Amino acid sequence: MRPDFYRTLLSPWPWLVLTVGAVMPLLLPNYYLHILTVTLIYAALASAWNIVGGIAGQISLAHSLFVGAGAMLSSALLVKLGVNMWLGMLAAAAVSAVIGALVSFIDYRFRLGHLSFALITLAFAEMAEIYVIGTDFLGGASGLFLPRDTGDITQFQFGGGRGAYWVMLGMTALCILVNLAILTSPLGYNLRSMRDNENAAQAIGVGLLRNKTLAMTISAVLTSIIGTIYARYLTFADPYLLASPVLTIEIVLFATVGGLGSAIGPALGAFLLAPVGEILRGQLGDKLPGLHYFIYGLVVIGVILASPGGVWSFIKSLGRRRS
Amino acid sequence: MAILAVDNVSKRFGGLVAVDSVSFSVAEGEILGIIGPNGAGKTTLFGLISGFMPPSAGDVKFDGASIVGVAPHLLVRRGLSRSFQIVQTFADMSTLDVVTTAALVRRPLLEAIDYAGHVLARVGLQGKEHLTPKQLSLQDKKLLEVAKCVATDPRLVLLDEVMAGLTLAETEAPLAVIRELNAQGVTIVMIEHVMPVIMRLAQRMIVLNFGAKIAEGTPQEIVENKAVVDAYFGDHVDA
Numbered sequence: 001m002r003p004d005f006y007r008t009l010l011s012p013w014p015w016l017v018l019t020v021g022a023v024m025p026l027l028l029p030n031y032y033l034h035i036l037t038v039t040l041i042y043a044a045l046a047s048a049w050n051i052v053g054g055i056a057g058q059i060s061l062a063h064s065l066f067v068g069a070g071a072m073l074s075s076a077l078l079v080k081l082g083v084n085m086w087l088g089m090l091a092a093a094a095v096s097a098v099i100g101a102l103v104s105f106i107d108y109r110f111r112l113g114h115l116s117f118a119l120i121t122l123a124f125a126e127m128a129e130i131y132v133i134g135t136d137f138l139g140g141a142s143g144l145f146l147p148r149d150t151g152d153i154t155q156f157q158f159g160g161g162r163g164a165y166w167v168m169l170g171m172t173a174l175c176i177l178v179n180l181a182i183l184t185s186p187l188g189y190n191l192r193s194m195r196d197n198e199n200a201a202q203a204i205g206v207g208l209l210r211n212k213t214l215a216m217t218i219s220a221v222l223t224s225i226i227g228t229i230y231a232r233y234l235t236f237a238d239p240y241l242l243a244s245p246v247l248t249i250e251i252v253l254f255a256t257v258g259g260l261g262s263a264i265g266p267a268l269g270a271f272l273l274a275p276v277g278e279i280l281r282g283q284l285g286d287k288l289p290g291l292h293y294f295i296y297g298l299v300v301i302g303v304i305l306a307s308p309g310g311v312w313s314f315i316k317s318l319g320r321r322r323s
Numbered sequence: 324m325a326i327l328a329v330d331n332v333s334k335r336f337g338g339l340v341a342v343d344s345v346s347f348s349v350a351e352g353e354i355l356g357i358i359g360p361n362g363a364g365k366t367t368l369f370g371l372i373s374g375f376m377p378p379s380a381g382d383v384k385f386d387g388a389s390i391v392g393v394a395p396h397l398l399v400r401r402g403l404s405r406s407f408q409i410v411q412t413f414a415d416m417s418t419l420d421v422v423t424t425a426a427l428v429r430r431p432l433l434e435a436i437d438y439a440g441h442v443l444a445r446v447g448l449q450g451k452e453h454l455t456p457k458q459l460s461l462q463d464k465k466l467l468e469v470a471k472c473v474a475t476d477p478r479l480v481l482l483d484e485v486m487a488g489l490t491l492a493e494t495e496a497p498l499a500v501i502r503e504l505n506a507q508g509v510t511i512v513m514i515e516h517v518m519p520v521i522m523r524l525a526q527r528m529i530v531l532n533f534g535a536k537i538a539e540g541t542p543q544e545i546v547e548n549k550a551v552v553d554a555y556f557g558d559h560v561d562a
Contacts, residue, residue, distance in 0.1 A: 186432050189424040200411030204471050205399035205428035
């Protein structure tokens with residue numbers, strides 16, 4: 001890894017942000033803590049997606065499948081078979097990794113372009129949603145209720161609000177760290193060269209299959225684990241939320257607004273937009289149905305117009321101008 | 324021993340025969356020039372040798388072993404590197420990052436970054452490490468193509484028109500790099516349109532026309548070859 005990886009780790013900023021993040025639950029009322037937890041979930045998802053969609057530049061719309069696998073499979077194993085949710089989390093992550101590798105292989109074998117890749121991954125996600133809804137074991141259309149969270153960590157229970165928040169804070173930090181590690185290691189160089197030009201990447205010795213598969217499996221495993229945590233946090237594994245391609249669209253939106261390909265950008269995008277969406281829905285959802293979507297859409301358009309290359313690159317360019 | 328042996332290689336696209344039973348071999352340490360009119364199949368031939376497309380018939384041997392069906396990135400690892408005629412840009416990577424990626428073929432990351440800096444300086448791109456390829460002039464882009472090849476530590480490089488579009492003066496920098504590479508023992512096969520350049524550089528040349536090899540010999544023999552003159556100027560030219 002490049003020295004700047006360690007420099008970033010040793011600099012005070014990430015630790016300051018983590019510390020402030022860690023004391024938040026002690027200061028915030030429950031409602032805002034919930035919004036912050038959901039924001040962290042989306043920040044982690046956007047960050048995990050960025051490995052494939054940003055760094056490797058492949059717009060994967062399959063990621064709701066990985067969230068769904070992490071949420072529905074681990075929940076079903078617990079509720080139907082009594083399997084410890086930690087094991088369920090690992091099993092779901094393994095399934096996601098295999099599916100991710102399969103998607104990469106198809107992409108490599110048939111030399112899918114960007115558009116075909118997006119469409120095929122969307123097809124995978126749609127099939128997954130239909131499969132979940134049609135399968136009783138996975139809860140079918142009505143989903144699965146999880147047992148009450150008693151705070152027993154050995155049972156993947158984190159004690160509700162605060163516990164789930166801290167777990168998600170750690171998970172988000174891990175996802176950002178993985179992004180940073182990839183960007184400052186040979187894998188990052190290989191993925192970026194592939195993103196820009198696959199032929200030219202091959203001509204400088206970059207193996208497409210190996211690198212695509214690595215990126216996709218890392219991303220799928222992280223996404224699946226977040227899915228398991230998300231289901232546990234909600235105490236209800238809802239296929240229409242957790243296995244729906246609409247979820248992927250939100251992830252892609254946050255990552256793009258924040259700044260594709262950078263380590264921190266996608267999480268930043270989630271922090272800018274997710275709370276706005278949640279608060280608008282909370283404030284306006286019952287007054288005039290649909291209005292919160294409208295305002296949210298305007299906010300998104302505003303942010304994109306203000307920083308077309310992503311908020312993070314906008315902030316960086318401000319920093320450069322000043323120095 | 325021949326480092327590269329092309330044996331009766333053909334490539335058909337539907338009814339079009341882009342490369343037609345071409346055979347030639349290249350000795351280790353040689354500089355071979357390939358010329359021919361537009362559409363003669365030169366770049367296709369490079370694609371066949373470097374693993375980017377499979378030949379319809381025939382065999383290509385690198386270092387004595389057949390390389391038909393071997394993926395391009397594995398050929399690079401074995402020491403066969405190519406440049407592209409149409410400069411391949413990487414939109415979001417600096418020239419240093421691009422060349423570092425190439426250097427990663429044989430080096431751990433920190434060494435690769437270091438080496439990439441040296442290679443860029445060697446081809447004359449020092450001070451432009453942090454520009455993206457899009458910000459480079461055509462001449463610099465061509466130098467970057469050469470730098471990408473050099474950074475993989477090749478034994479054989481296929482250079483596809485690295486001097487096309489440059490003025491004669493601008494060809495000096497890439498020429499020097501190619502000579503230096505060759506002096507270090509790297510075998511070079513180059514497609515080139517700039518005749519004065521390739522005449523000075525190549526020890527041997529082959530000429531393609533309509534996909535077939537029509538002549539082979541020293542640069543002097545080639546310019547005196549009637550079939551070659553006919554291919555370039557038509558056969559009704561009265562001298």
